[in-house]
Amino acid sequence: MEKEKYTIKDAAKLMDVPTSTIRYYDKEGLLPFVERMESGYRIFTEKDIATLRIIDCLKKTGMPIKEIRQFSDWLEQGDASLQQRYEMFLERKRIVEKQMTELQKILDTVNYKCWYYETAIAAGTEKIHHSNEEKVSDNLYLENYQSKI
């Protein structure tokens, strides 16, 4: 059986951030659903932790805090905002897919540079990549290399 209630310290540990980050998110309106004790201490439920994980996922898609706040507002509205929330995730999907494509291109360039330096080190100098013939080799390399991966 899992624990049911969490302190801010527990929540912070689960999310692997300092407690100050959780307080900052709350201050920015990301956590309006978090209840308090009479003393003012925050109480996080399992459900709150699950929502924190979704907020973390949105952050990792590159969504700025202000837009995540919109999502939290929609959460407060319940079923009336299902469509908006759905469209938000559809857009995040498109964005992340674009990021993946971009990241693959970056990886191709990094891999090319690895090969560039391997061959330069073997030759003892970068000059081997300066002549026209070698440039042709580079292109041939790139063409083959990218289809091989």
Next chain:
Amino acid sequence: MEKEKYTIKDAAKLMDVPTSTIRYYDKEGLLPFVERMESGYRIFTEKDIATLRIIDCLKKTGMPIKEIRQFSDWLEQGDASLQQRYEMFLERKRIVEKQMTELQKILDTVNYKCWYYETAIAAGTEKIHHSNEEKVSDNLYLENYQSKI
């Protein structure tokens, strides 16, 4: 035949950034190789533009400006720094591969939420995801879904 020399405006247009960004990079020591006219105007060669593109690639791997400065310093040292530059790109490769893995996990979560909202909208309420039986369905969905993609 391509143009041989570029102004800061040309370079900025080629890199799709404002000229202020190029000046900022120069101020931070990223562009020690860029020559000047007697008047002080920067002159970018084809090679400089190629190096700018590599700097842009490094930036897109998440490398901070201060570490890119190290790369520029190594460039100035010529063949003596081939090994260091090679190791730098090997590390960037590992980092980008990790980013790709992480991004795939994020996409899995986003896809799960898309399904979550599709089904909630069809049912007219999110409550369908609250009962224990439905939670089991979620898990089954996730298991099947991720192997299907």
Next chain:
DNA sequence: ATTGACCTTAAACTCAAGTTTAATGTTATA
């Protein structure tokens, strides 16, 4: 030689996303 479109720098400013500090209140336990 004047005009407009360029270029230069230093320094101040912006922005997001936190982090730190200070002053104070609460809870668990020995």
Next chain:
DNA sequence: TATAACATTAAACTTGAGTTTAAGGTCAAT
């Protein structure tokens, strides 16, 4: 009941990565 280890807030501070501003110098075409 004292004390340690938590918690609270507001406000100031930090960091990275630029952008903007101000004051001025240069270039190309008329």
